[in-house]
Amino acid sequence: MSPRRFFVGGNWKMNGNKESLEELITTLNTASLDDQTEVVCGAPSIYLDFARSSLDPRIGVAAQNCYKVAKGAFTGEISPAMIKDCGVDWVILGHSERRHVFGEGDELIGQKVAHALESDLGVIACIGEKLEEREAGTTEEVVYAQTEVIAENVKDWGKVVLAYEPVWAIGTGKTASPEQAQEVHEKLRAWLRANVSDDVADSVRIIYGGSVTGANCRELASQGDVDGFLVGGASLKPEFVDIINARA
Numbered sequence: 687m688s689p690r691r692f693f694v695g696g697n698w699k700m701n702g703n704k705e706s707l708e709e710l711i712t713t714l715n716t717a718s719l720d721d722q723t724e725v726v727c728g729a730p731s732i733y734l735d736f737a738r739s740s741l742d743p744r745i746g747v748a749a750q751n752c753y754k755v756a757k758g759a760f761t762g763e764i765s766p767a768m769i770k771d772c773g774v775d776w777v778i779l780g781h782s783e784r785r786h787v788f789g790e791g792d793e794l795i796g797q798k799v800a801h802a803l804e805s806d807l808g809v810i811a812c813i814g815e816k817l818e819e820r821e822a823g824t825t826e827e828v829v830y831a832q833t834e835v836i837a838e839n840v841k842d843w844g845k846v847v848l849a850y851e852p853v854w855a856i857g858t859g860k861t862a863s864p865e866q867a868q869e870v871h872e873k874l875r876a877w878l879r880a881n882v883s884d885d886v887a888d889s890v891r892i893i894y895g896g897s898v899t900g901a902n903c904r905e906l907a908s909q910g911d912v913d914g915f916l917v918g919g920a921s922l923k924p925e926f927v928d929i930i931n932a933r934a
Contacts, residue, residue: 693914696921748776766805800839817854855896871911900925907932
């Protein structure tokens with residue numbers, strides 16, 4: 687087995703209210719979770735404080751986005767400094783919904799990654815191709831280019847988790863097959879080996895996202911280069927516990 691600690695992130699996206707999240711948090715707090723797995727829940731920014739104060743300390747919390755500076759006249763944005771001030775240690779950056787719904791480009795995502803890491807936040811950095819890119823055979827090209835912009839902005843890879851999320855599999859019910867996921871993860875690790883270092887290639891967790899469920903998580907988790915998951919819809923349901931325990 688690799689020395690990389692299995693990592694399961696739950697991305698709640700724009701879902702939940704205090705009542706439903708309290709129920710979910712109670713389920714997670716009382717569940718038997720594999721202590722070999724690092725667990726982080728991505729809460730809407732307005733609930734970060736609530737999630738951090740309610741969740742058991744063994745479960746981390748992530749913001750779902752942040753801006754590239756510490757403070758200023760940026761209405762509606764939040765900064766890594768504010769996230770840290772809520773006791774939260776992680777941020778998700780470059781999610782495909784940020785890229786494709788809100789038009790965030792590689793350059794901005796790179797700047798956000800740099801600033802978040804400088805502010806001592808852990809970063810779950812997301813990459814992934816769209817369906818037309820996969821069908822055109824440009825998957826590698828696309829994910830390498832996205833990874834390169836992230837890599838240019840990372841000094842300490844110890845605080846980075848790379849999330850491969852094929853856009854065609856997010857919330858569509860289509861999951862990449864374990865073989866498809868492994869193939870891309872393996873290529874990403876080879877890219878890190880060639881362009882960053884052996885140490886980084888061996889130690890960085892590359893997690894998979896895209897319609898991960900209790901039913902398919904074990905087979906995905908058995909792949910050598912799949913070091914965990916970024917889970918969307920299923921992270922709001924009790925089956926999230928099964929996904930956390932995919933390697934138990």
